[in-house]
Amino acid sequence: MLKLDTSNLRGDIAGGITAGVVALPLAIALGVASGLGAMAGLYGAIVLGFFAALAGGTPSQISGPTGPMVVVLAGLFASLSGDVELVFTAVMLAGVLQIVFGLLGIGEYIRLVPYPVISGFMSGIGAIIIILQLGRLLGHAPPGEPIGAITYLPTALADINFAALALGLGTLAVTYLWPSSWGRYLPAPLAALILGTLLALAAFDVPVLGAIPSGLPSLHLPTFDRDSLFLVAEAAVILAILGAIDSLLTSLVADNITRTRHDSNRELVGQGIGNGLAGLLGGIAGAGATMRTVVNVRSGGRGRISGMTHALVLLAIVLGLGPLAANIPHAVLAGILVKVGLDIIDWSYLKRAHKGPRWDLALMVLVLGLTVFVDLITAVAAGVVLAALAFVRQVANTQVQSLKNLPEHLDSPEEKALLEATQDKVSLFDFGGPLSFGAAADLGHHVREYSEPGTRILILDFTRVPFLDLSAALAIETIATDARASGKALYLAGMSAEVKDVLHGLNGGTPGDDAFATRLEALEAAKAALSGRDGGSRARPGRMSPAYQ
Template sequence: MAFVVKSEIKNDILGGFSAGIVTLPVALAYGVATGLGPLAGMFSAVILGFLASIFGGTNTQISCPTGAMTVVVAFIVAQEVQLAGSLAKALPVLVIIFALTGIIQIVLALLKLGTDIRYVPYTVVSGFMSGIGVIIIVLQAKDIFGVYDAPYKSVPQILGHLNYFIAQAHWPSVLVACLTIAIIYLFPRISKRIPSSLAALIVVSVLTYFLPMGIKKLGMVEMSFPHIETAFSAEFFNSETLFRILLAGFSLALLGSINTLLTSVVADKMTQTLHRSNRELFGQGLGNFASSLFGGFPGSGATACTVANIQSGGRNKLSGIVSSFFLLIVLLFGGPVAAEIPHAVLGGILVYIGIVLIDKKTLRKMSRIPKADNFVMLTVLVLTVFWNLLYAVIIGLIFASFYFMKKMADVVETDTAKTKVDRIIDQVIASFKDSEGFERRVLVKNIRGPVFFGFSSRFLTSMRGISDDVRVVVFNMSSVPYMDHSGVRTFIEVIQFLQERGVNLCFSELSPQSLKLLKGFEIVPNMVRENHLFDSVEECIMWLNEPGHIENSFEEDDGLIIPPAFTPNGDGINDEWEIKNLQLYPKATIRIYDTSKNLVFESTASNKNWNGELNGVLMPPGEYTYELNLNDDKEEDRTGSVFLFR
């Protein structure tokens, strides 16, 4: 984990500066959204970003306040303020919760549980993030409409009284918010070098400065640390308060960890590196703990900021440090400028962020996703928006676990079937002339059991470790009874990774449910062509052994494909020796002989496939020779060997 690489210092500085520019408007907006003020958002971005960059396990990660964490923090702040009577009196509990969040993340790292956190099902994450997006959008009503004294604070209350906000609307604020959103969407057509949210912040703030319209602004943001009024006492630590603190701390720690590690995976894919999960959680925990002591609130790895860093050249920890120092300079000297930023501008930026957080891709493909996955996702989404976002995740995990256990209980498989498949594969490959070369260039990956959310991490790790000599990977799916949405996403990542390395893909023995999902997500035919799907793994490896099928990048082959072996075991898989595309030669005849040159099969007009029998008697395993007379003046006749395995 390099802090500085001399040849990359310039790119790291540029990447850090770009990430800082992207972080600035969202840090201010998220700080306001939590109810703690813009200064809290800046403290979090500076302190968390700095310490997570130094001690974390992802070189290019940029950490700061994020949408999901902000909504949870805002919920906790509102709850504690309501119980305490004021923000000043609620601060002791809030500081403990935020500090506990960091401590829990450090403990998770020390217990080496970082890799296990990624086992949270994607359906739960998708529903929660979409719910967070909806909450962020709805809660901007007071800033968008300029109605700051509205008695309606919660999402259900706001949605139920939208007519109130429209009737009381301050239309200049609505205009400013709409202009902000429009600039964010349209500015990338002019330039992609400057973040559109920053462009909107600057343009609209300058416009409102020269055209006063009575719009509420942030006001002077002075550099100061929070003052905690209430002293700690024995009475303060009652069982009810301790339960709230523990629940909130664990919820923030779990959410922040998931969010961070998902962003780390994105960074890995973009930089072709591999992050260290436990070290990353340690850095996040340390940053969140320190941030809480100086008036900040917990954040996590931010995908948008991390991507901006990488796209601008950032590759080492220096980039994250530069981003934090840029924000510190703004924090120290930018107070008078920040005072002129209208609340409606920040509201517009947050509406855009809320729209981005909604998992629109998954929602559009709901008809192609298993009904149970849709049920879990929608349940988490609805409970997040209308009830309690902390309990929504817990209930989603319970539903997903019960559903998974039910599917596992429905699966019946025997070890005998597995060993039989492996034995047949070995026999077929051993019959090839260059069996060692084939095994070096072709990897047969036998997938066993359900392909679900717990499958992703181990599978990705194993595929990253394949030999550089491998040119083709065959996924034998004969023992896969079920595949879910998360499993499909895993295959997409694996296929993209392999194809970037120039490795071709084949699937064999896909179940109807798995094939339907692969087609529903357009893996087939966009990433893997349909002629690379085989009914059996034996058929697949026989096809690959044909001249040119490994080396020629799987170009279309309209010629004859003569299998070197077949397995007439009565299992419905490769039970007949069948020459592919033989219909192109309607006059062709086939004769097959045993080792004593005795004729054991002769084709007829209606039957050109050999089932391994002679007059109803099973022929013994071994090598047989064939004569193929095409009766075509343009084509030569063929002779060769075919192996029979039982």
């Protein structure tokens, strides 16, 4: 049974109340941006915020609707022609997938996504949020996907509602200029929401949210439609992955502030429970929210009670909020969301990107572009694959460069003397560590390139190679075939039992002419073979040193 820590009760309650006030305008704005409405945003914040705090692995984290999740939901809502039941079904499926991720221990792997990929898709999401709000700032209702919103801009610019534009820009200015000392009592987003709404009521005729239902949520059971099944499933996967990444990144931020360590897999389970129940109760999907989490911690919140308090504060507001929220102008919410989008863009990396590796910058820009103009899952998948291939190539180059005939690296005077005594008729190659499949393709070429011109015996030293994959094993087999064709003997030295088993299993025997337990034995045998004491210039095929049998 879960036991709540009450040692920081006052701080947790203070942090939760403050986070709830900050979350209010964001939940409304993100709910509207998703296409599902303000109440869906609020109930997403309430249900996810409560249950993720109760069951998650980051006690100080505040969860709720976030920009990345809303971008996916808005696209799905548009694709399904406004069928809210199917959208809520996708939210529930995303929650189930996140629970599965946590139970399978995938939380540890999500943190391995390279930073340029994370930076690219987060900046892309920030750009999408801004693009989608530009039309609303101009007093229009643009399409809910980036390309449509961009193509709609000329229409909006031809018929600008200057009252809405002034109101939206004023709201944006308040979020930036609101004094931080005042923010302790009235957070900037909430101040912007109140001031903008009051100003619109007094002086402007601009589009507003309109009637909003209030009260307790209604139940939305999962529904499935054969024609829309793929869209719903794809959106669920994207929501689950994005929510997982977003939440775990926020968990790392919380760890850095509180000097604690979160439980990644438990956090995914908590997020999954919260999102699953949010969809069931008519709320939009969400994740760990960085800004709200930081506000909570800075206000004294440290434990689960803070996140649960934040949700209960929102619930209390919602039960009587409907009539008041109906008068909130779209332009005011657009101004708040533009600030959210600008905050999501990774400005800190962009300012320093020209000083780092060009490949990382190119990868970030590629992921950003795919995020905006294709879709999020393609962007992340392409980014991870390209980053992995680039890393493999870099490691392979390092491994191949270390594979040279360099006798000066021999530490043993005895081994160095034996190699010098062979008068350049022996080429010794030392594998500096594990051989990746990326290096395998160039192994044979480099052995030929760096062999001495008069080489009669090749020695491959596997002392520092703990294992081989199939690609590397086949490359060794190719080296053995080339040696045989050119009249050279091939000795293998220092193979571990695992390396020996792989080579033996693929070839029905160890490739080459001989195998030795140590490099020293191989050098001694090579000298003996060259001097004719071991049956001539060639070693006897298939013989192994007694110590290695």
